[in-house]
């Protein structure tokens with residue numbers, strides 16, 4: 572089956588992580604986010620895909636190429652500026668004459684797409700929308716459905732008091748080609764499926780079918796959800812191989828010293844080095860080439876490639892980009908540090924800090940955060 576994946580957003584909510592690489596290439600369990608979606612789509616028989624992005628997404632093409640390594644056929648459609656989801660699909664799927672799948676490129680899911688397609692055909696819908704129940708639906712597109720899950724109303728990011736359902740657009744749709752006739756030419760806002768085309772089809776009385784299922788779904792759109800996705804997937808991988816909650820999934824050449832302590836699931840990529848008395852508390856992901864020195868602790872965090880955590884340093888609930896260097900004894904809590912950030916020895920970062928690529932902390936000329944607090 573054919574499909575389109577939308578990757579042309581700017582990834583602003585994942586900044587500062589997305590300054591150096593596009594959202595689709597941020598690592599989840601040490602693989603690019605988009606790889607999880609591509610593998611899932613392939614497993615569901617959707618293996619002929621157009622990736623719709625903007626020029627700044629060339630890195631995605633550079634990485635995935637023609638898709639052969641993943642068993643899919645990939646082509647690329649580029650917008651000179653973001654067209655909005657509808658116009659992006661209209662351009663990417665211009666040659667499609669049959670039913671096809673469209674996905675947001677920042678989700679991870681185990682959606683049963685083949686059952687969804689069968690339901691789409693049975694109901695004769697022009698459009699089907701996968702629906703997921705969430706706690707704060709107003710961050711998403713909210714769907715109200717009848718008892719056959721036909722969508723009666725669709726509102727993109729309503730005000731909280733206007734969200735009348737907890738079922739949201741899970742970012743996977745099945746299109747009949749004629750849906751594209753309902754995407755007006757114009758600016759990015761007119762070109763939005765969620766704000767214009769979906770409500771218009773419903774208003775015209777066309778059948779827009781919901782498909783709610785009880786499986787896994789996450790939009791990896793913010794640092795919190797990015798950490799959550801890593802944790803969820805790692806917990807699941809760990810549960811698949813062992814019943815204990817202490818588990819290390821390590822590449823063959825990762826070296827974890829016998830004197831290191833591990834609790835909860837930990838994924839260690841190629842070339843990882845963990846020294847004695849270091850403490851890893853899962854779910855934690857260590858990217859390729861990471862080093863955790865003597866007595867350092869890394870808890871519930873995701874480290875990209877080549878991160879170095881100095882002796883006795885403490886990293887908790889944080890995301891550390893490629894090549895981040897944490898000095899000995901430093902304390903990092905709830906932080907998002909972009910590629911190449913360096914934290915001086917003994918520095919206690921303010922909780923929740925987000926640091927731009929290449930920054931040295933504490934910043935010169937600003938209040939230092941000495942490890943030796945006066946208490």
Ligand code: GDD
Nearest residue numbers: 577578579580623653654655659675676677711712740790
């Ligand atoms: N090609 C292209 N052009 N892609 C785009 C454009 C565009 O103009 N705008 C966004 N995208 C891509 C993004 O790269 C991302 O992969 C996907 O479309 C969704 O965009 P987000 O910016 O992440 O949207 P959202 O999360 O706020 O909302 C969307 O997803 C929710 C579920 O994850 C909407 O579809 C909501 O209705 C939905 O609930």
Ligand code: MG
Nearest residue numbers: 677790791792
């Ligand atoms: Mg999103």
